[in-house]
Amino acid sequence: MTPVSCVVRYGFRGLFATLTLLAVSAVAPIAADAQTVSPFLQKPYLQLGDNPSLQKSERLQTLWQTIDEDSDWQVDIQAAGSSEWKRMATPISRRVAITGIEPHRVWKATLDGLKPGAPFTYRILKAGNPVFQATGVARKAANQPVRFVVFGDCGQDTPGQKAIAYQTMLTKPDFVFITGDIVYGSGRISEYRTKYFPIYNADESSPTIGAPLTRSIPFLSSPGNHDILNANFEKSPDTMAYFYYWSQPLNGPIGETGAPSTNTLTGPEENRKAFLAASGENYPRMANFSFDYGNAHWTILDANSYVDWTDSALRAWVEKDLEKAKKATWRFVAFHQPGFNSSYSHFAEQRMRLMSDIFEKGKVDIVFNGHVHNYQRSYPMRFKIYPSAYDESQKARRADGPIAGEWTLDKTFDGDRNAKPDGVLYIVTGAGGAGLYDPDQQRKPNTWQTFTYRFISEVHSLTAVDIDGKNLTLRQINSVGAEVDRFTIRK
Numbered sequence: 001m002t003p004v005s006c007v008v009r010y011g012f013r014g015l016f017a018t019l020t021l022l023a024v025s026a027v028a029p030i031a032a033d034a035q036t037v038s039p040f041l042q043k044p045y046l047q048l049g050d051n052p053s054l055q056k057s058e059r060l061q062t063l064w065q066t067i068d069e070d071s072d073w074q075v076d077i078q079a080a081g082s083s084e085w086k087r088m089a090t091p092i093s094r095r096v097a098i099t100g101i102e103p104h105r106v107w108k109a110t111l112d113g114l115k116p117g118a119p120f121t122y123r124i125l126k127a128g129n130p131v132f133q134a135t136g137v138a139r140k141a142a143n144q145p146v147r148f149v150v151f152g153d154c155g156q157d158t159p160g161q162k163a164i165a166y167q168t169m170l171t172k173p174d175f176v177f178i179t180g181d182i183v184y185g186s187g188r189i190s191e192y193r194t195k196y197f198p199i200y201n202a203d204e205s206s207p208t209i210g211a212p213l214t215r216s217i218p219f220l221s222s223p224g225n226h227d228i229l230n231a232n233f234e235k236s237p238d239t240m241a242y243f244y245y246w247s248q249p250l251n252g253p254i255g256e257t258g259a260p261s262t263n264t265l266t267g268p269e270e271n272r273k274a275f276l277a278a279s280g281e282n283y284p285r286m287a288n289f290s291f292d293y294g295n296a297h298w299t300i301l302d303a304n305s306y307v308d309w310t311d312s313a314l315r316a317w318v319e320k321d322l323e324k325a326k327k328a329t330w331r332f333v334a335f336h337q338p339g340f341n342s343s344y345s346h347f348a349e350q351r352m353r354l355m356s357d358i359f360e361k362g363k364v365d366i367v368f369n370g371h372v373h374n375y376q377r378s379y380p381m382r383f384k385i386y387p388s389a390y391d392e393s394q395k396a397r398r399a400d401g402p403i404a405g406e407w408t409l410d411k412t413f414d415g416d417r418n419a420k421p422d423g424v425l426y427i428v429t430g431a432g433g434a435g436l437y438d439p440d441q442q443r444k445p446n447t448w449q450t451f452t453y454r455f456i457s458e459v460h461s462l463t464a465v466d467i468d469g470k471n472l473t474l475r476q477i478n479s480v481g482a483e484v485d486r487f488t489i490r491k
Helices: 003-034 159-171 189-195 269-282 312-324 351-361 387-391 393-399 439-443
Strands: 042-047 058-067 073-079 092-096 104-114 119-126 129-137 146-151 175-178 201-206 210-212 219-221 289-293 296-300 330-334 366-369 375-378 381-385 405-409 425-429 452-456 461-468 471-478 483-490
Touching (some): 073 104, 146 159, 425 461, 439 452
Antiparallel strands (some): 042 058, 119 129, 289 296, 461 471
16 A cells, blocks of 8 residues: 555555555565665654744654764655655764764755645655665644543653654654653763663554654654763763754743753763763754744743743743744743652652743643653643742752642533633643653542642653644543543633
8 A cells, every 4th residue: 555545545644554564564675675684773753953932844853873974875765656766955063072982973965845734755865875765744733633641751761762662652652751860871872872862763653662653753752861960971971862862942031051950961082072972962952942833833942950040031032932923823932850759769859840820821732741650641731939939949949849839720621511710730741661750649649739620640651732723632642552531722
């Protein structure tokens, strides 16, 4: 079945299952015919790149990794239903030469001229010979329905992580967002090689293996503490690989190494210089950014402890970013450490509550977080911060102390008959694969904070969101495909 015939029979949702199978079947014969060792250290995967805004002619990026050598790489794309291949601009590379890791290249090519929401095929050629082929779908326009998946705290090479990857494939999302802690335990190159790429870019799909997701579905992420908090380049020279292997918008408020609210790089000077050379313009810009997808605007924040979210310049950037998105139907914010959390684990880390007034003013619909390895859903809520919380903000920010205030809850919202929430919904979706936190609390609602409506901690799960115009449906799906929560918002 061709991609075009799949669209006719099943629509774009059904297309993804066929696209994934085509991507797998397209790779193996090329390698077998060539009778050569794979030219990739990591096979190609899709990213949004530095493309924050919707385009009439869309673009994505594909990245791949190779040994440290110059090569004649080329990239072609083919629109669904066409037999013509269109040559893209020449790929570029960055050299990653880090102590303890064999030098290698991260290649990047822009897939340009894509029709919004349309399927396409792309192929990678080396010295004129096709060596990889996969399929994808361009970013959706504001008038097109969108499905995305969110989960966090995932890359630990566990059965739960692989099962969630497989369930993500079955969900057929347009893109995947990770709420941080992409790989454990220090965001290292070595950890990406064993706990991320083999599972999310596997050549086959299985609940015990993972799935060929990233080659066909763009992944985006906010950075977590296990991704970029460890900046000790003596203890872990290959840490902070987030800034090597991801390509996301660079439109955030912090653009200089050593600026306030950036991490302090420590360790031998040569190791720090090697990191800065390999990360290029990504560090520190890629820690905070925003982007549009469909009729939604996303604001992504770095919630690690070195960031001062009482800083007027940072707060103004978030406020302005949300104000500029006032024409978007939906507004989402995502960061790693939740301000509102009922788990015993990480309960004291409340510093991001300091941003709740800006989220409310900016009419944010949902805040997505990770860090806590389970699923939690709040009531729609508003939070009034006591003035003393600002007086103690520096202490609270560094010591992970409580942020004093009071919340107002909309308990009339049921996500069904009453689907118009009064306030912001806070979703913790950190059950993406790492060891679960506080499973006993699921059956002890008396231990939950009063703002918590749903608490699922006994099983790994993912968040699947469907948006169609002014209607949004969120489903929480566990590692065997069962739905454990659902609600709808209508505007």
